[in-house]
Amino acid sequence: MSSETASIAEEKRGRPEREPLFHATGVKKHFSTDTGLIDRLVGDDKSVKAVDGVDIMVGHEETLGLVGESGCGKTTLGRILSRLYEPTNGTLMFEGKDITTLEGKALKDLRKDIQVIFQDPLSSLNPRKTVGEIVEKPLTVHNIETEQGTRERVVELFEEVGLRKSHLDRYPHEFSGGQRQRVGIARALAVEPKLIIADEPVSALDVSVQAQIINLLKRLQNEYGISYLFIAHDLSVVKHISDRVAVMYLGNIIETGLTADIYGNPQHPYTRALLNSIPDLEGDGSMRKNPLSGTPPSPIDPPEGCPFHTRCPEYIGGECEGSKPELQSVAHVTGSIGQTMPTDNETEVVDDEHRSHLASCHWLEYSADKRRAQDPYARENNGAENES
Numbered sequence: 551m552s553s554e555t556a557s558i559a560e561e562k563r564g565r566p567e568r569e570p571l572f573h574a575t576g577v578k579k580h581f582s583t584d585t586g587l588i589d590r591l592v593g594d595d596k597s598v599k600a601v602d603g604v605d606i607m608v609g610h611e612e613t614l615g616l617v618g619e620s621g622c623g624k625t626t627l628g629r630i631l632s633r634l635y636e637p638t639n640g641t642l643m644f645e646g647k648d649i650t651t652l653e654g655k656a657l658k659d660l661r662k663d664i665q666v667i668f669q670d671p672l673s674s675l676n677p678r679k680t681v682g683e684i685v686e687k688p689l690t691v692h693n694i695e696t697e698q699g700t701r702e703r704v705v706e707l708f709e710e711v712g713l714r715k716s717h718l719d720r721y722p723h724e725f726s727g728g729q730r731q732r733v734g735i736a737r738a739l740a741v742e743p744k745l746i747i748a749d750e751p752v753s754a755l756d757v758s759v760q761a762q763i764i765n766l767l768k769r770l771q772n773e774y775g776i777s778y779l780f781i782a783h784d785l786s787v788v789k790h791i792s793d794r795v796a797v798m799y800l801g802n803i804i805e806t807g808l809t810a811d812i813y814g815n816p817q818h819p820y821t822r823a824l825l826n827s828i829p830d831l832e833g834d835g836s837m838r839k840n841p842l843s844g845t846p847p848s849p850i851d852p853p854e855g856c857p858f859h860t861r862c863p864e865y866i867g868g869e870c871e872g873s874k875p876e877l878q879s880v881a882h883v884t885g886s887i888g889q890t891m892p893t894d895n896e897t898e899v900v901d902d903e904h905r906s907h908l909a910s911c912h913w914l915e916y917s918a919d920k921r922r923a924q925d926p927y928a929r930e931n932n933g934a935e936n937e938s
């Protein structure tokens with residue numbers, strides 16, 4: 551780490567900010583479909599409800615993992631947060647400022663703070679440019695002057711991400727998938743962003759290369775003080791990198807919490823079923839009890855009430871089909887499963903049936919989230935726990 555990057559992380563840590571880095575509320579993205587005149591006249595809403603009312607926070611220097619089955623809206627949400635898509639509804643607050651409708655120079659400046667890394671770096675790297683030119687471009691676009699000069703800064707960025715100076719004049723197709731992802735990371739890092747939205751950044755890579763990229767992202771987080779929204783369908787990868795996890799289903803966040811809580815003590819039936827769908831690799835490799843079955847309903851016509859009720863193993867009838875549950879803050883779960891069920895910041899003892907009912911009907915947000923997301927020092931305080 552250069553002294554320059556060390557000071558970036560130190561400067562970010564020293565700021566007395568208490569609000570989350572990113573706080574989005576009531577976010578919706580409804581894609582219109584080509585409906586006929588009659589549908590439009592009778593007001594039949596055939597839009598794709600890709601994101602359907604999401605509240606989400608990302609804290610300073612933290613990694614929030616975003617998981618859920620294919621088509622649940624992860625990419626759409628990531629694109630809204632990075633302002634690549636306009637939200638249909640909702641408010642996006644970044645560092646306490648409303649960025650929902652930024653345009654022109656203000657939006658260009660925001661792009662410096664929020665960068666995106668894509669799953670397929672080949673399609674996001676210009677094939678006609680050398681990788682050196684690709685990494686240099688954001689420095690020139692944003693008029694970023696560095697002490698050592700642009701070319702030397704590009705060399706330094708290459709070294710930061712594990713590439714060599716001799717790679718500078720090669721083209722993207724001359725690299726392996728892992729190396730291309732490193733180029734994508736160097737390009738994002740060039741502008742020293744505060745938040746990187748990483749959309750399935752390792753999904754296309756071999757397992758050993760995945761681990762290298764994850765370790766690289768963690769190291770850069772420590773050096774530069776970056777936050778990540780890490781989108782992935784692979785729950786094992788998310789577990790390794792995330793401080794907190796948000797679980798998404800059919801355009802909604804249905805549970806968020808510290809990684810250890812989500813994986814060790816999931817409360818929502820969907821989270822439990824999703825985790826049960828990972829083969830038990832420490833056992834005999836078989837599926838666990840009650841894995842997910844079926845496929846999600848269409849986001850054009852999501853079910854009334856709890857969107858998961860059509861597949862929920864804990865479905866209890868009419869109540870699940872009533873009003874759509876709200877994400878609720880609940881006390882941190884400390885007991886073993888079934889002994890306690892948190893409700894509205896209180897912990898009360900309930901029987902198993904009541905527990906299932908509550909878990910089915912209330913979407914859960916551990917109150918520990920809020921402490922963490924509002925505390926810029928939380929990562930340092932909790933870092934040791936996460937590494938064990």
Ligand SMILES: Nc1ncnc2c1ncn2[C@@H]1O[C@H](COP(=O)(O)OP(=O)(O)OP(=O)(O)O)[C@@H](O)[C@H]1O
Nearest residue numbers: 581598600619620621622623624625626627783849
């Ligand atoms: N531009 C679009 N127009 C219409 N529908 C869209 C558009 N983009 C996404 N969708 C739909 O919105 C829903 C959410 O898609 P999205 O790609 O955000 O999900 P995802 O969780 O990222 O899925 P995956 O893991 O497969 O990438 C899907 O039903 C998808 O078909």
